[in-house]
Amino acid sequence: MLRIHFSPADLGRIHLAPGPDPAWETLLSLHVLGSNDQDPGMRSWRARVGGSLDTAARPLLRLAPPRGYSPDFLTPAQGADCMESGIELIVSTSRTQLRTDMATLGQQRRLPPWAEVLANGRAEALRGLGTALRRYHQQALAPYWPQLRATVDAERELRARAFLAGGTDRLLGSLHPTIRWEPPVLLVAYPVDSELRLEGRGLRLVPSFFCRGTPITLRDTSRSPVLVYPVARGIGALEPAGAGTGADTLARLLGRTRAATLCTIADAEHTTGHEIARRLDISPASASEHATVLRDAGLIRSLRVRNTIRHTLTPLGIELLEGRSWAPGGDRAHALAGRTGP
Known part of the structure; x- marks a missing residue:
């Protein structure tokens, strides 16, 4: 059993990772x-x-x-x-x-x-x-990151709802079947007996797709405390993004990461570069570069809102994703390939 001891200050310093680590x-x-x-x-x-x-x-x-x-x-x-x-x-x-x-x-x-x-x-x-x-x-x-991201995002939404419904008690008490909250101690099923005293440092919670069985933490208790716990993966196998779909053709046309950038912008209107980087697990500089190429190709438009650049699809970008204008060998496909590069 792993026993994580909270002080009153620690209860206000619980952080949920923004996505899969x-x-x-x-x-x-x-x-x-x-x-x-x-x-x-x-x-x-x-x-x-x-x-x-x-x-x-x-x-x-x-x-x-x-x-x-x-x-x-x-x-x-x-x-x-x-x-x-x-x-x-x-x-x-x-x-x-x-x-x-x-x-x-x-x-x-x-x-x-x-x-x-x-x-x-x-x-x-x-x-x-x-x-x-x-x-x-x-x-x-x-190749599997979109599925990992979607699964962890769903878990984060559940934890946010738990917190809004019942504060830290509900959040900590609903993390995983192997975890039990008995204030001020979080009891975690663990291979060995261990004590982790937070002592005002707080706790970083990391939902994980590949975490199996029981949660895991660092052996060195002097480092910033973290608890990694399994998410419910749902039904179905782990498959590469776009397996068996037209996404493969789009990836060949634009390049896999650039195609994924376009799809990410389509998923959430007014997407920021930081959100693209986080969801695709690329650097902010790389996300900015891909967005610039897509904008130059006329597939997205970008708008500055205060200090943030937000991206949205253009009608041409929508057509491309819906498959109306990018059939292999089509004139539009050749034009886009020349404008966007690999």
Whole structure:
């Protein structure tokens, strides 16, 4: 059992992550990939990813075993709004923490020779770790991110309703069947007995698609407190965005990320660049670049509202998404391909 002790100040410092945390989803998906999980909803994902995992990403399976400890530095306590930001935080981990975390991992399993180089904070090892994380995310998570995002967004909406209906008591008491709120202690089903005293630091709640069974937290209680808990994934398998739909043709025409940007703008009128970056797990600069190309192509229009730029579809953008003007080989499709690029 994990016991999380709240002070009165902590009850006012509960934060719900704004979306799926890229670093936690990376770590927990590695746990699923390396396990014998027979969940039908994950079976096709495990087969697709496990059968063709990028060679550069394979060492991550040694860093993130499905059972036992995984290094805390792989999941920065403050969270990140996209994978690139998360990688920057991970590769800037102090040598002290690298040594401590890797030594803890080494106590439970035999480590390969490169682990010592990483523990010493060698620049080439950290660059290799960044490359491994980037390749893994691109292959195992990015194609499925819209489904992850939608699932976590639905969970966030439920937690918001719980808070509005009954405050922090209702919020903490409804997180997950394995969690029980007995003020001022949050009781969490856990593999080992552990105590976490918040002491005014608050608690960051992270709903996770790949979290399986019981919630998880950092072993190092001196770091900013976080509790990651499973969301209800619903019925159906985890499938790449646009699988079996015309979205594949749109992605070939515009490029996958640019097509996803257009779809994101269509989903919510007057979308901001920050919202695009958050939902697609890309940097704000990348979101701005894709929006600029779509605007130059006449697919969206942008309006400045105070200090924020908001985007909406043009009639041409609507036609493109509805499939009236982008049939392969059509004149409009060729014109757009020339204007938007890859």
